[in-house]
Amino acid sequence: MNLQTFSIIFAGVLLNSAAQLMLKAGAKTLGTVTMGSGQSLMAAACNAATQPWIVLGLVCYFVSAGLWIIALTRVDVTIAYPMLSMGYVIAALLAWQLFGEPLTSGRVLGIAIILAGVVVLSRS
Template identity: 30%
Template sequence: MAYLLVVISVTFTTLGQIFQKLAATRIKTRMAAGKPLYLAVITPHFFLGILTLGLGAFTWLLVLSRLELSLAYPLMSLGYVLVTLFSKYLFKETVPPHRWAGIATILFGIMLISRS
């Protein structure tokens, strides 16, 4: 159950990052249309980002109540992997080979840590 909660927390946190990026990409367009910054930021994606990050934080507390921090926190690095994949396929960002090597290193580290 604790590992499922880690996956849920990572998923919410990753979605929060994606929603923040979607909100941020609209700021420039909305400001160019004459909206002030404080109004340009307020989009559905902005609120979804806050909601999913909040749910991720809540779930993270549940994780910490069940796992040692030294095990749980490194597992959160799965978020780096997921955000990189979303960045490449959703936002069409270029991910250079050295970042893929970093992702492979993270996955290897997660595998080692989860065996302890």
Template identity: 40%
Template sequence: MNYIPLILSGVCLNALAQVFLKKGMLMVGYFDFSLVNIAQIIFKVAGNPFIILGLGCYMFSVALWLLVLSRVEVSFAYPFLSIGYILTAIIGYSFFHENLSISRLTGIFFICLGVVFISKR
């Protein structure tokens, strides 16, 4: 059976979790860690819908990942997680206007190439 779609679903959910967490933290804003404001920060973070959505995506991606690991070799499945780097770079560029320089694009190319080699049994 081909488990690559299941692996990619988990990877995409993990990347989506990162995007939701980033959006949530942009809404929370910059803060300093100190005992004085710890309760306020926890309240702001825990009550943010994007943080909650991101954590939910993480939980579901972990459940999928456990399913994957019960069926395929970890040395086959684990390299696919690097696709998350690609997805988050593209989403970060598209939605958050983050830098996507030539060096990052080159790195993404090599990640893609590596995943192609790994996926060939």
């Protein structure tokens, strides 16, 4: 995989991670959504559709999907798809910083394993 292709994949991963964090920020403003009646779900959906963080997160997903399609025209899916795991690393570290989510020793070990796998895959 060349640097340009890796950059496209990494940009998509960054956007995907950003989307997750924006959706979380928007979800925090919504509060807990209950799975009650169809009417309550519709009200929650309308409320979510007006949350700027949620809308921006969905836009990031859309752009990320476009980059993903470009990446798939350049590399095998068996190489590209595991690279998405970098998104977990980025999201976990930023969620820890931005939302105070715990970063336990088990999560740190998992992140290290993911990063080792990404290095191995990027060299194949």
